Amino acid sequence: MKIIILAGGEGKRMWPIQTDKYLIPFLGQPLISYTLKRIADGINFDEVIIVTKEASRDQVSQIASSLGIKHKIAIQEEPKGMADALLSAKEDINGEILVINAEDVLEERVYQDVLTTASDTQSDVVLSGLQVKSYFPGGYLEVKRDRIQGIVEKPGKGNEPSDLVKLVVDYFRDGGKLVSYLEEASSEKDDVYEVALAKICDSCDVRFIRYNGVWIPLKYPWQILETGAYFLSTLEQNISPGSKVSDKAIIEGNVKIEEGAKVFEGAVIKGPCYIGKNVIVGNNTMIRESILEEGVVTGFNCDITRSYIGRNSWFHTNYVGDSVIEGDFGMGSGAVLANLRLDDATIRIGDEKIDTGRTKLGTVAGKGSRVGVNASIMPGVRIGVNCLIGPGVVLHEDVKDNTRILVKQQYQVSKRTPSLTSYDQFRKKL
Amino acid sequence: MKIIILAGGEGKRMWPIQTDKYLIPFLGQPLISYTLKRIADGINFDEVIIVTKEASRDQVSQIASSLGIKHKIAIQEEPKGMADALLSAKEDINGEILVINAEDVLEERVYQDVLTTASDTQSDVVLSGLQVKSYFPGGYLEVKRDRIQGIVEKPGKGNEPSDLVKLVVDYFRDGGKLVSYLEEASSEKDDVYEVALAKICDSCDVRFIRYNGVWIPLKYPWQILETGAYFLSTLEQNISPGSKVSDKAIIEGNVKIEEGAKVFEGAVIKGPCYIGKNVIVGNNTMIRESILEEGVVTGFNCDITRSYIGRNSWFHTNYVGDSVIEGDFGMGSGAVLANLRLDDATIRIGDEKIDTGRTKLGTVAGKGSRVGVNASIMPGVRIGVNCLIGPGVVLHEDVKDNTRILVKQQYQVSKRTPSLTSYDQFRKKL
């Protein structure tokens, strides 16, 4: 049996995060490595085929090799959807296959359940689904007992045929047959794969597996917070002997501190937290429920809460609440990433006003951006790649990539007569 | 003998504080409860008649009951002055009475002195007064030896008949006679009571008692700071076993910490301070000479000095100096309530430029208001009820109730070329 791992896609909705989702690091490891580990640990297979883009070939291959996984890389030229991705690997698709997404956070038992069902029932196809409470923009399954009778991709709220959202853990007994269906299917929308699956349902035995474990979708960048929270929940306290933690710092709960990290006097780290390699946690800084990837520097007196901080970002007396920072990001003293609307409403994003459902959400920032001293970024604002938000700016709206914004102040300038209060008088008032 | 407690009045000068003065809590107890306790502890009486408004009836009655004080409530329909208040209770006013204000902070010996003098001299009326150094807008007594010969209400600066301001600790041997005088008196100003008293002086033996103890008037909201300072001065160190104080916090001097309060690591509380029920003092926060009523939350790294913080207010990395916050108030990270003019002048309030005589005074804020991140409120500004002061606002003037103020910034927007400095270079510069 072959495992087909789909590691591609454009992720426009992930702007301003540049890194492909499956390569975003969590606790020092890219997301795809968790998927590969689950496969290696949980199921038997002959070979893994990873479909990705040329630019990621080496990195992806190295990750698989470092985990001892026998694999092949297939290249998808352009990000044109799941059917196209599979057809990019069609030469290797034959016999039994299991198709999964590289970036989905799932429990490995769903793979096992699908494969066991395939083996037990000898069905042609086994798909899995998960019950959702509110509309999710994915594929919905029409299920009758343990058989799937149809699939509808993104039906729109109110048009769902069921409350069962399809996962991407798709077993096919005959991969070659899937390829034929995919080559024949056509659609004007981005749902060729689902159209093909619907046709397969008409003619084959398509079995349904209900899954009710962990499932963390990653469609929007703020969902990196949920993904991060999941990984944090898996931590135990683990302080590397190669790190240097002041005995005047406070480490509470499940905090993992990697090699080369330094935690200075008066710092407080309240778990779960991940403090990556060579991270510096400055004096009097407080970190709570956050991930600080490799090389992050928090200077004096920061307050970082429930945030994801990507590599090599640096801070200095800042409040960073419920924020996603991709990396190489810097903030001047006194700048604040606000995370709570003063009217307490849920936070909506961009011109489209996408409702995140969250009452607490800070900034989402792309790589290489800087925020000046005493700047204030409002909840839910997205800062593009390589932006400069000047000192004192109060930023209410998204900022496109490569933008520099400085505030223009107007002044009232006059002559100052010397102060009448001597310093000694002042000092008495203290 | 009956005690008539006047718990009414409008207090327009107290804006934006909504709570009636006698109900403002200090150290967890409304002001009137201190008055009631003084009476219960210090003097003998038959019954207390509390004149208040309908809306306060239940609360006032509960307070009196909880102190085991036999009392009646009389309702004053509208706040029309002291004579009207007494006439609202006229059915119960007969025989010996002692009239006092619910909100005055005094020492109980003034009650005892008045009553002892009444008993010793068998005078018809005993009034008390206190020497003032500068003009105070109250009633002034004309005194000849130990007899009072006249009373002038608010004579205006320079027209005072003496330097003796009348307190409201007024003994009448015949309450019914007072009622008659009040019913006959009339005035175009709000001084019917004083007009009646002046008439009584003409025909009766009105004895004078000089008082030189504690007396803290509460006419303007910033005087809540003085009232608070008085109550703080009565504290001893007292940390409830039902509170949770980190052994890495520092508690110095006379600090009272109530049940359910939590004080986190690195916090410093320098007495005298009152930390009410369920208050949270966050990491690295410093509280000095302040009152934090029930349910206040100071997050990380606040600096609260010589302030009165009413119930359920919350802070997060703020400086709050010499401020009065009624309650349900919130501040975003980096917002500052400044308390010292850069020109070191005394602080004047509102359009009328009322001189507070204080060189240090911060904000006076009504209930339910919010101040955004990095906002700056100038010394002596009053923020109305339910206001929203946006992030980055520099507020120089009073804000009316229910107002939302956002700053409109102008920007210079340009394209940013990528930074030339690599992160490693930056890191070396640290």
Add this chain to the structure above:
Amino acid sequence: MKIIILAGGEGKRMWPIQTDKYLIPFLGQPLISYTLKRIADGINFDEVIIVTKEASRDQVSQIASSLGIKHKIAIQEEPKGMADALLSAKEDINGEILVINAEDVLEERVYQDVLTTASDTQSDVVLSGLQVKSYFPGGYLEVKRDRIQGIVEKPGKGNEPSDLVKLVVDYFRDGGKLVSYLEEASSEKDDVYEVALAKICDSCDVRFIRYNGVWIPLKYPWQILETGAYFLSTLEQNISPGSKVSDKAIIEGNVKIEEGAKVFEGAVIKGPCYIGKNVIVGNNTMIRESILEEGVVTGFNCDITRSYIGRNSWFHTNYVGDSVIEGDFGMGSGAVLANLRLDDATIRIGDEKIDTGRTKLGTVAGKGSRVGVNASIMPGVRIGVNCLIGPGVVLHEDVKDNTRILVKQQYQVSKRTPSLTSYDQFRKKL
């Protein structure tokens, strides 16, 4: 032999620093006292002649007396250059003399080397020079073996006759002869002394001494940081028994703390640092590699790094990075002296864009100025004497003496409907 110390000059380039360079205190002592000590400790002489201005006479004389140095004061009426300064003292200039600058930071062995060479070689004149790597606006020596053949004052970059800059440690066997040359020399530029020296080179034996020790020029005010860093490098840990350092403060490295200083709980001082007399280091404040002269007060939670803080300045929750503060200066809570450009460029000063060569430089501030709460001062800005920079100002340009700058904000004002979130809901979100 007489030592002629030149303690004059205008120092226009030092604006906004008012204090004459030789009187700027470092570690509690004015710069001139270090020069006097070097002389007293290192060489034999008969008398010191200090040429200074009338206004400095008493202070300079007291400093010399307190060091037990036999001296005379000569007054230079106006700051008209080095030749004029020497001629102001001409009555006392005869026989062997050594001319030095009051403010130069040098090692005393250069004096010894010059005098030893004078004694060994019996030369008429001995001058010393130092090799520079890049252009320095001083006098350049034309040297052939150990003889000086000419001197060119400020030749301009690219026109240097050598890479040897002349120090002011000038020995003359016959002071009277120098006076004659000076009286005869004339120049349209400010280089009469160098013109006279060049003439002397034509007719006398002028010997050269190469110096390769410490030499810290002080032409621009930001060089006070380099001068300060030098003095800090000479410190050892030394905490006065007359100071009061909390056992909950952290003192690391070579920190000198003077009498009367107080260091509060949670403060961190990372050496080398100088904490002057009566300085207050507030709770949770961090001081690194800085000089705090007498009477400085840092309130709660400051972060002062690589800075020179002159007497009686006060701070309160500020970031002060790589800054020079002359004294009597005050900052409101949340104000920041930024020290790093967001584009990482080297910092240039004023309209002339003088390149400091530094990537980190904060503010240079004159005496008596104030910076309001949440103001942001950009890297390399000079604030004049007695200025007031209002709250919330983002200051990008130099500010002239006696200037008051307030920001004019525009607002969007609307009615606020009450918040829908109760405090309890808010609290749950915390």
